[in-house]
Amino acid sequence: MRNISSVLGRFTKGITLSFLMLFAIHSTSQAQDVKEGETLFKANCTTCHKVDRKVTGPALAGMSERHSEEWLVSWIRNSQAMIKAGDPAAVAIYEEYNKLAMTAFTQFSDDQIKNIIAYVKAEEVKLAEKANTPGGGEAGATGSSDANTWMIVGLIGLVVVTVLVIVILNRVIRSLENVILNNQAAILEAEAKNEEYTENKFAKFAKAFVKNKKLVGFAVLMLVALLAVGGWKTMWNIGVHEGYQPVQPIKFSHQIHAGVNQIECQYCHGGAFKSKNASIPSANVCMNCHNTVTAADHYDGELSPEIAKIYRALDYNPDTKEYGNNPKPIEWVRIHNLPDFAYFNHSQHVVVAGVECQTCHGPIENMEEVYQYSPLTMKWCVDCHKETEVNVDNKYYDDLIAAHEKLKKGEKVTAAMMGGLECGKCHY
Amino acid sequence: MKENMLAMNKKSFLGTVCAAVALTAILSACGDGKTRSTGWEFARNMYDPIAFNPDQPNKNFADGITAQTPPDGTTPIGFERFEFANTVEDYERAGRELVNPLIVTAENLKQGEALFHTYCTVCHGVDGKGDGPITQDRSVEDSRGKRQLENFPPPPSFHKSTGSMSSRGGLMSDLTDGKIYHTIFYGLNSMGSYASQVSPEERWKVVMYVHELQKK
Numbered sequence: 001m002r003n004i005s006s007v008l009g010r011f012t013k014g015i016t017l018s019f020l021m022l023f024a025i026h027s028t029s030q031a032q033d034v035k036e037g038e039t040l041f042k043a044n045c046t047t048c049h050k051v052d053r054k055v056t057g058p059a060l061a062g063m064s065e066r067h068s069e070e071w072l073v074s075w076i077r078n079s080q081a082m083i084k085a086g087d088p089a090a091v092a093i094y095e096e097y098n099k100l101a102m103t104a105f106t107q108f109s110d111d112q113i114k115n116i117i118a119y120v121k122a123e124e125v126k127l128a129e130k131a132n133t134p135g136g137g138e139a140g141a142t143g144s145s146d147a148n149t150w151m152i153v154g155l156i157g158l159v160v161v162t163v164l165v166i167v168i169l170n171r172v173i174r175s176l177e178n179v180i181l182n183n184q185a186a187i188l189e190a191e192a193k194n195e196e197y198t199e200n201k202f203a204k205f206a207k208a209f210v211k212n213k214k215l216v217g218f219a220v221l222m223l224v225a226l227l228a229v230g231g232w233k234t235m236w237n238i239g240v241h242e243g244y245q246p247v248q249p250i251k252f253s254h255q256i257h258a259g260v261n262q263i264e265c266q267y268c269h270g271g272a273f274k275s276k277n278a279s280i281p282s283a284n285v286c287m288n289c290h291n292t293v294t295a296a297d298h299y300d301g302e303l304s305p306e307i308a309k310i311y312r313a314l315d316y317n318p319d320t321k322e323y324g325n326n327p328k329p330i331e332w333v334r335i336h337n338l339p340d341f342a343y344f345n346h347s348q349h350v351v352v353a354g355v356e357c358q359t360c361h362g363p364i365e366n367m368e369e370v371y372q373y374s375p376l377t378m379k380w381c382v383d384c385h386k387e388t389e390v391n392v393d394n395k396y397y398d399d400l401i402a403a404h405e406k407l408k409k410g411e412k413v414t415a416a417m418m419g420g421l422e423c424g425k426c427h428y
Numbered sequence: 429m430k431e432n433m434l435a436m437n438k439k440s441f442l443g444t445v446c447a448a449v450a451l452t453a454i455l456s457a458c459g460d461g462k463t464r465s466t467g468w469e470f471a472r473n474m475y476d477p478i479a480f481n482p483d484q485p486n487k488n489f490a491d492g493i494t495a496q497t498p499p500d501g502t503t504p505i506g507f508e509r510f511e512f513a514n515t516v517e518d519y520e521r522a523g524r525e526l527v528n529p530l531i532v533t534a535e536n537l538k539q540g541e542a543l544f545h546t547y548c549t550v551c552h553g554v555d556g557k558g559d560g561p562i563t564q565d566r567s568v569e570d571s572r573g574k575r576q577l578e579n580f581p582p583p584p585s586f587h588k589s590t591g592s593m594s595s596r597g598g599l600m601s602d603l604t605d606g607k608i609y610h611t612i613f614y615g616l617n618s619m620g621s622y623a624s625q626v627s628p629e630e631r632w633k634v635v636m637y638v639h640e641l642q643k644k
Contacts, residue, residue, distance in 0.1 A: 056617040288620035
């Protein structure tokens, strides 16, 4: 199978290559520079366009079939002017994309724009080639289809092995039955002896054990020690959730977002700067990127099931890009849970003390699934507070020292100077 | 022979102890220390707050959420109204009428830079050139194997030297206070609204820092 498909793949590749060559000759005859088009495209167009799919603007594949080259050139140069002039095709696109204006590129020459169009055409051919060649084209899906063939081969193997085992066992049973039939009397005798023997063995052992006071003492000691150690450990771990890794409603990977994508922690957990809570981001923060990022490359062009959960929570329709009015909250499972009698403030630690998130939360940027890294016990807090030096080089401590100097000089301090006249001191 | 075993000379005694210790050590080293359960808890009610945390379910509201969105027409503390609509006309009007209320100081610029790096760098790049990490080719290796991640469409550069165009006309390096503020508030094209993440004062600090990048 594999051989045939690779031969086929080579064959089609050869055909497409020659086709590409033809295309290249054809395009050079028009003096279009695909290379320059690529540079221009990547510098100016990728913000809103992709060849194969709709982003902010339409997918560009097939645009040369939809419109003439002259039309495209004048659209790219200044689409707004065309819309104002009332060109029906231009107005239709403008309306379809909710009156979103495309950047005008008046600085481009006709040739430059034609180069961009040529580049888009070349990309289209590459895409078509990808989709048609069995070898390269299904590259995206090979992972899953490979897994499927392995599974089928494995299942067949399993069935064969099972049948073999059944046949062998049947034979064994038959021969054993024969043996029993031939030696019934001898077996009965032996069984009786065996019972007597085992009974004797256990009784003897137990009696000897009880008689040996030292051994009994040792065994009891061991048991007590074991229970004590186990009990001690268990007791100290009551209410300590170190290593707690609950299953979350969405398989959100911090490794991808904070690690590979290098998104700052506070981008999502902005509360860590400003408040007691580090805050779980609302789904609109997810949508800053996931209005565009659907991970479709890994799901055969379909939306990722995990990203679909965000859309469902927001009642968002990715096709029309509209929000419905039936949102449902994502019920994340809280991992770090301080008892309500202990006060902890994130902003105090992150902003004032400048503590890194990883100091308490561990290597979050490598965690595919988050777990509680620190024990969050009082001892753990106290140990860190004993070692951490306070940065006294700031206005608060300058004021404090100045106030002390005043006191030393014998200046009087009144309640009013300490905020004793503020309304809220009495009328709260 | 059995009597011998029970008499337990010193050697076999020591051997038993060693075996017991080794077994305990091996058993206690099992697992990677991660668990799906919180384990035993004492007085769970001391962990749960009496008042509602924002992320807790709440039966007092029809939708069951504690963190209610403010009613229409109200302004949260620390926020202010932005009297411009999300239209091209109001974008242009904001560009003409709005001026950064903060003065350019070293401290404001430093805070603007820090905010830019937290909220904008991911796409716009450390230097505002539109080459943030999520616009570049990159791959991840995890329990699902090694795979390429999707690239986010790169935004245009702020730099004067690049001469990139804004999709609403004009050079990116010519964007005025109000236009940048309007875009932070409403988002544009692939960019989402940052109104919920960045307060008005912080937005103006970011605007101030973007002007620094435009000079490059």
